[in-house]
Amino acid sequence: MKARVFVTLKNGVLDPQGKAIGHALNGLGFASVGEVRQGKVIDLELSETDTGKAKAALKDMCEKLLANTVIEKYEIELK
Amino acid sequence: MTTGMKTVTPELVREHSLTPDEYGRIKKLLGREANFVELGVFSVMWSEHCSYKSTRAHLKKLPTKAAWVIQGPGENAGVIDIGDGDACIFKMESHNHPSFIEPYQGAATGVGGIMRDVFTMGARPIAMMNALRFGEPSHPKTRHLVSGVVSGIGGYGNCMGVPTVGGEVNFHKSYNGNILVNAMCVGLARTDKIFLSAAKGAGNPVVYIGSKTGRDGIHGATMASAEFDDASEEKRPTVQVGDPFTEKLLLEACLELMATDAIIAIQDMGAAGLTSSSAEMADKGGSGIELDLDKVPQRETGMTAYEMLLSESQERMLAVLKPGREDQARAIFEKWELDFAVIGFTTDTSRFVIKHGGAVVADIPVTALSDEAPIYERPYAKRAPVTGAPTFDKSKPVLASLEKILAAPDMASRRWVWEQYDNSVMNDTVQHPGGDAAVVRVHGTKKALAITTDVSPRYCRPDPFEGGKQAVAEAWRNLTAVGATPLAVTDNLNYGNPQKPEIMWEIVAGIDGIGEACRALDFPVIGGNCSLYNETNGEGILPTPAIGAVGLLKDVTRMATVAFKRQGDVVILIGETKGHLGQSIYLREIEGREEGAAPMVDLAVEKKNGDFVRGLIASGRVDTVHDVSDGGVLVSVAEMAMAGRIGASIGMAALPEAAPFWFGEDQARYVIAAPFAEAEKIVKEARAAEIFVAELGKTGGDALVLDDKDRVPLARLSAAHEGWFPRFMAGEEIPATN
């Protein structure tokens, strides 16, 4: 099973990189760009076949390592 | 030989940047047609980058020996003796072409590569420098390239925990399409623990250590030997990606292995990866080598022999061990979680033999890849140096010109750059970036190394010979100005296409100039690197023979810095001022012209003046010195004042005209500051030694005061000097072209 984890900064936590990207896009003439927030995508291959178990394991991985929940939130996508 | 490989055709030969004549030579050496794998091997080993085929005949003329030289050119890096059983190992190398294509990774892997060159010899790297040249600030790519290169250097060097202590950043339109990224690494070892690359003996295991091999940077070495055209943009996927984390582990693991006596030879896998490292080790050891590619740790599946041999994946080394020591070595690399594999053995056949899938895929006499590589005495077209003294507008106010010069792209403070480099990690950085030379203490002793890089490319186009001399002289002067005894040089020769006779002349004359200065100053060249074909769409860069140099301070407490330290010190100029404005910063920035003769260096005077100044520092009499270089005397005095936050009141000491006196770029000069009584003695002694000396004035106040009438506050000069770089990088201004 393949999984994709999205890790992004929590709402309200300042994202200077996102801000810089937005600024650069505006500079390139993309005037319609408003706020930009950036994050990471982590692709994992799992030997687990049970969707429920996989989700639970992934949640655990996010809590323990993949995200720092002081500042980050995460979303899990199974394929 | 295996079948299923591409047949070698004239087109394929051309694609590998080999000429029909060169291929004819290959056939003769093999006694048959080469197969595709062998063609790949020859193409990288005979590339300019690996074989120095255009420059080798000329590089031989450089002086490489001195009593303190332990290892001259030919190894991964040069080695000098710095006393007490300590050795200093250093080298400078370019990563120009990859950095133009992908500035962050290009610069980062350049740093990684030069560090491996140094630690593969047994040294712990203790300092990094880099000499960077970018296109004009107004060129649309420049900002992006500066930003990428600087963060790439920082990203790699900072993670390694080796301080980046200085360097150079210049801008000129000739680099618009071909930037220069030259990185220098300095390391320390014990003189009895230096590791070389000669794979002596037969039947010894050849081990692969570090990262796995992927398809990175295939044909990087041939790319670095070809001119750029607009289609080069498509070469992007071949750029390697650096992994400083792995390199840091590799460094620690190698040093741990080196503490044992298991190693016979060791070499990093740099340009042309596995091929050049194994062929060079066999060549130097006078042995043969046989590798089984199936045993190479691989990151990707389905890699061909051609790809594995030519891959430039980073953070890899090859070592030859004493038989039976494999397990001892394996344990160390496993502790550091690095790949380790025995992939072959040395032989007594003097052949380079590669197996893959059970079959021999390459079988080449080792010497065919080294000694038999072509050497070209390429034709060159001598041209007379540009002569003449340029005119100038005598009515320009001096201090306004000074302020403008201090804020010029080539002269403004580089703080924006070096604050992105960790310059104090390892706790031995005594002089940080911004002085004449960086000073790094030899850990646990009172000795220190002084390190600098220098070249003035604007002198090298009008007069390649004098420009080469001047680069060496200025590096020597930088080291002297902090009080160090200059010991040795690494050269990084960046030029255009050597197949053009006018460029070849720049190379030949430049090397001759470097050689003359090194001989006169007893300053041997112990290693270096050539980067040719630095052209874009047929336009060559300014000749840029960057000189990296190292000197020794026996007692680091007897050292000079540029900053004024006391009010009321007498400001003294050592060396003769004739007012040379040709090719000067003043002429370019104030008059808008690049004209006239480059300044000439009188090497006997250089030595005499430098030895005098160094003597003053070594005896503890002087602690404030700055050499006079880009921008002339007034720029030096202003930099000393800004660094110490103490002003000065000075006046003209000789010439009738202000601009040539204050901004002329005559060579072999220093500004020093000393308390009155000491200063009087110094002036007397200089005169007795027939050294030109002049009292310019006194330190004090918070402004620079000229001839008791014109004044400019230091705060204003500092704002101009510090402001340009951050404003430029923030995109706040499009500066004038240079």
Next chain:
Amino acid sequence: MKSAVIVFPASNCDRDAATALEQMTGTKTLMVWHQDSDLPEVDLVVLPGGFSYGDYLRCGAMANQSKIMGAIKAHAGRGGAVLGICNGFQVLTESGLLPGALMRNAGLKFICKQVGLSVEETQSAFTRKYDKGQTISLPVAHGEGNYYADDATLDRLEGDGRVMFRYQDNPNGSARNIAGILNEKRNVLGLMPHPERVVDPLTGGTDGRGLFQSLIETLS
């Protein structure tokens, strides 16, 4: 005072910390490998600066998973002193031994320079030899030193007197100019600036000595 410095893969201020400690205490500092599960008998554990695990994923995140962390948490739990410098501070926030997180510098660039700090609190084993409100000059060298915590946490830190050092000219965007904080039990300090780089007048000054002298006085 007996001390140990933890060596993570790609720690790079481990030797600097040991040198400074040895210079200040006159005794040998023990180097402890991250894969060890036990700490030697020591008074102080230092988590040094560097780029543990290449700073990949997040600074300090993977170092927090290494074997030795269990022993460090136990040491801290027993009231043992723990000092996290730079990357060590990042490891301490990742581990939960200190609150908050260290984010990318507001200027998005790595920054290495000498900065002015004010010593906010002297009621601690780490700062008692300084004067309250004293200005000291320490180098910073980091890309991710931008301290973040929610307002409630920040209020609590300030209320408890656990903000130990503040930047006088904030180089990285840290909340409330925070450069270093203590845990609730006041035995774990994390700070971004490098006190171990300023114990020798030749290489940047001596303003870091006070921190080591405080520890020596308290723990010896």
